[in-house]
Amino acid sequence: METRKMKTGSIFILTYLCFLSPVNQAPLPNATIYDLAFKNMDYAMNLYRTISGYHDKNIFFSPLSISTTFAALLMASGGVTYQEILQGLNLEQLEQADQPELIPKLFQLLNENITHSMSLNTSLNLDQSMALFMSPHFTVERVFEDQIKKYFDAGIKRVNFSNTEESIRVINEYIQQKTKDKVTDMISSLDSVTQLMLINTIFFQGAWLKPFDSDFTYTAPFYIDNYRVVQVSMMLMDEKFDMMEDTRLGAKVLKLPYREGVSMLILLPNKGMDYTVIDEEITAERFLSWIKKLKKTKLEVNMPKFKMEQSYSLHNLLPQMGMNSIFSNSANLTKMSPDGGLKVSEVLHKAVIDVDETGTTASAATTVGITPYALPRTFTVNRPFFFFIYQEDTNCLLFMGRVIDPTKN
Numbered sequence: 001m002e003t004r005k006m007k008t009g010s011i012f013i014l015t016y017l018c019f020l021s022p023v024n025q026a027p028l029p030n031a032t033i034y035d036l037a038f039k040n041m042d043y044a045m046n047l048y049r050t051i052s053g054y055h056d057k058n059i060f061f062s063p064l065s066i067s068t069t070f071a072a073l074l075m076a077s078g079g080v081t082y083q084e085i086l087q088g089l090n091l092e093q094l095e096q097a098d099q100p101e102l103i104p105k106l107f108q109l110l111n112e113n114i115t116h117s118m119s120l121n122t123s124l125n126l127d128q129s130m131a132l133f134m135s136p137h138f139t140v141e142r143v144f145e146d147q148i149k150k151y152f153d154a155g156i157k158r159v160n161f162s163n164t165e166e167s168i169r170v171i172n173e174y175i176q177q178k179t180k181d182k183v184t185d186m187i188s189s190l191d192s193v194t195q196l197m198l199i200n201t202i203f204f205q206g207a208w209l210k211p212f213d214s215d216f217t218y219t220a221p222f223y224i225d226n227y228r229v230v231q232v233s234m235m236l237m238d239e240k241f242d243m244m245e246d247t248r249l250g251a252k253v254l255k256l257p258y259r260e261g262v263s264m265l266i267l268l269p270n271k272g273m274d275y276t277v278i279d280e281e282i283t284a285e286r287f288l289s290w291i292k293k294l295k296k297t298k299l300e301v302n303m304p305k306f307k308m309e310q311s312y313s314l315h316n317l318l319p320q321m322g323m324n325s326i327f328s329n330s331a332n333l334t335k336m337s338p339d340g341g342l343k344v345s346e347v348l349h350k351a352v353i354d355v356d357e358t359g360t361t362a363s364a365a366t367t368v369g370i371t372p373y374a375l376p377r378t379f380t381v382n383r384p385f386f387f388f389i390y391q392e393d394t395n396c397l398l399f400m401g402r403v404i405d406p407t408k409n
Contacts, residue, residue: 008389008399009182010062010351011175012069012200031094031102033110037396040067041284043090044397050317052279058408060310060401061351062202065128069200071107072130072154073326073344075147076336081325088323104151114391114398125205126262126398129178130154133171133197135161140196144336154198161194171197179203182352195342204389204398206258212237212303222304222406223383230407232304234382241301242294243379249281253290254301254379261393265290266303267386268379275384275402287388288395302380306406307354314347353401 044063051059067089074085086092096102114126130152134140140156148154157174159167168187175186178201212235220234242255250273254266267282267290269275315327325331331343389399 007180007182008062008204008351008353009179010065010202010349010399011179011183011186012062012065012202012347012349031096031106033106033113033394033396035094036091036103036106036110037394038284038288039090039094040064041287041395041397043067043088044400045282045284046090046321047317048282048400048402049279050320051312052276052402054317056276056404058308058310058402058404060308060353060399061312061349062399064396064398065200065202065351066314066349068107068111068128068152069130069198071104072148072152072198072200073333075101075104075151076144076333077326077331078334079332080330081332084323084325088318088321101147101151104147108151110394110396113394114396126203127178127180128200128202130198130200131174132156133159133167133174133199135159135195138195138337139339140337141335161190162192164190164192167194171199175199175201179352180205182354183350186348186350191345194345202398204262206262209257209259210237210239217305220302220304220382224405228405230405232306232406235303235305236300237303238300239298240296241299241379243297243299244290244293244295246286246290249278249286251278252379253294254299255291255294256301256303262389262391262398265388265390266381267388268381269384271383275386278386282386287397291395297377300378302378302382304381304403304406305355306403307352307409308401308403309350309352309409310401311348311350314349315344318347351399353399 040063044067047061047063047066048059051061070085070089074082077085086095091103094103094106111128115128130148132140132148132154134156136158145156157170159170161167168190172184172186176184180203182203183201214235216236217233218236219231221229222232223229242257244253245251246253251267251269254268255263256266257263265287267278269278319327326333326344329341329343333342334340336342384402384404386402387400388397390397
């Protein structure tokens, strides 16, 4: 039996070339990975809204990949740069003055929790990795090198950035390998004066708990707006699903579980509801309320197949979230290197998702013979929607996105 799988890959790159007063917030006593996952979710929503402010197109990114990379930078930074990263990631309440390595430790524990739960089931796969690409003549503080290895299992790789063609080849091959060939040709150009690159990759592949049957897939209209309609391949399944209705928000929520431990949550605005209004209302607290209120319901689900490849120059976006100094000549990265003049010049993020179905299943014909009065309620995703891929144990948000046009890659 073949299963219908969803694959995602994401890549996050920082390239290094050459006092804000901290917000007083009561720290959370005995902070846990659940607190980190909650804070990370609100940061993800803030980043989503920042991206959304630039266009009304498809969006897809991995908040976990981005926050993990900047968590590593916390160990390298000081002063205003440290405070801006802390606030930009929404982690002020997790900081403990007497435990300077608490936040990196929480990221380590969160990643171990996710990896362990995935390893228990061969139908799920999540690989996250980090690597430092450094010039042969670049010196890194030993403490930072030890910390990034301890908490993020980051490897150190030496490349001659002055040979840009060879450096691009080596780095792109690393990214392609780590994302199982889902992210290719990430870098097309590179400044020869680059000194160091910090790269984080994340790749997820999962099989639905109850696969869709490709024999039931049909062509149907998808209404982008009142004036634009496209034809999509619509998957169909008649089954019991977890769903709820957020009447105040004007949307319905559907949970599509993978085999073990990870699920996709679909947020579908009601007909006539402007999705841009919903943009402003999505928070971690609201997300958790959806999960708590989900109830088993007999549904006919109609879900479009879609794939996206999205790239973002986050160095143009993160300053709007308060992270400014790290991209300027005033960047404080002295815990990484005793050399001065280091700053982040680029923050590149590329994420890929492929949601489709392949093959059929043995129990595909179970809905035959349903009489009209027994027909289930329908959940038809035929207009712009949001989706979230999260680990159920911690509610950690792995990926999130918005689909405006499923036919656009």
